[in-house]
Amino acid sequence: MKEKEIKEVVKGRYAQIAKQDQASCCSSCGCGVTPLVQAETVGYLSKDLADIPQETVMGLGCGNPTAIAELKTGDVVLDLGSGAGVDVFLAANQIGPTGRAIGVDMTKEMVDKAEGIARNYGYHNVEFRLGEMEKLPVEGESVDVIISNCVVNLSPDKSKVFQETYRVLKQRGRLIVSDIVTEGALPDEIKHDPDAWACCIAGALEQQEYLGRIREAGFKDVKVVSSSEFYIENKVNQTKEKLLSITVKAYK
Numbered sequence: 001m002k003e004k005e006i007k008e009v010v011k012g013r014y015a016q017i018a019k020q021d022q023a024s025c026c027s028s029c030g031c032g033v034t035p036l037v038q039a040e041t042v043g044y045l046s047k048d049l050a051d052i053p054q055e056t057v058m059g060l061g062c063g064n065p066t067a068i069a070e071l072k073t074g075d076v077v078l079d080l081g082s083g084a085g086v087d088v089f090l091a092a093n094q095i096g097p098t099g100r101a102i103g104v105d106m107t108k109e110m111v112d113k114a115e116g117i118a119r120n121y122g123y124h125n126v127e128f129r130l131g132e133m134e135k136l137p138v139e140g141e142s143v144d145v146i147i148s149n150c151v152v153n154l155s156p157d158k159s160k161v162f163q164e165t166y167r168v169l170k171q172r173g174r175l176i177v178s179d180i181v182t183e184g185a186l187p188d189e190i191k192h193d194p195d196a197w198a199c200c201i202a203g204a205l206e207q208q209e210y211l212g213r214i215r216e217a218g219f220k221d222v223k224v225v226s227s228s229e230f231y232i233e234n235k236v237n238q239t240k241e242k243l244l245s246i247t248v249k250a251y252k
Helices: 003-020 035-041 086-095 108-120 158-168 194-198 207-216
Strands: 076-080 100-105 126-130 143-149 169-182 220-234 239-251
Touching: 003 108, 003 194, 076 086, 076 158, 086 100, 086 108, 086 126, 086 143, 100 108, 108 126, 143 158, 158 169, 158 207, 169 207, 207 220, 207 239
Parallel strands: 076 100, 076 143, 100 126, 143 169
Antiparallel strands: 169 239, 220 239
């Protein structure tokens, strides 16, 4: 699939999710469970979720990068692929009124939804911007911490995404990203499946290649801080494909 085609498929899927107020069943997500239960399954704490607007909890994601971001009062935080804003609002509660939590998403429906939630609940330290990870609408060296939850794998140009994160981070700023990777190459029938792209599968890189792209962008101290495996069904040959959900921390 070509880059433009991939982005249109992804936009269409997440625009539909935003309108339906529910997540689709994909990647490490559990089928037949509520968004709240799914969020807790991938690592969110119920006490933290209770402190943010429930409309933001859509059951998307494969980890909880905000939990290990070590955010401080006054930090500027950027969330890549912010969706309805669950991680942005969690960050906002940690950085206080002097901080700033910025969400960037390429799907207008998601940005509109997140902005509406922020207005309805009186959040003044959050901001949502329409844009792409490969060309972030953010000034250089203006962000203390970048987080992302199962979104970089949706990009057809992950090297550019990591180059952009490096550009906008301040010196010694840090990147904490949860994502899906593989331990080997995915079969072509999955890599070229539009649904698999939209569901965070087809774009998954082999783990060492993924970490290598982060290092090539200039990041240091790149470490996998958590990892868990899960399996998806290959409907063509009726086999199971192993995938990993990892969270990575790195520094500029």
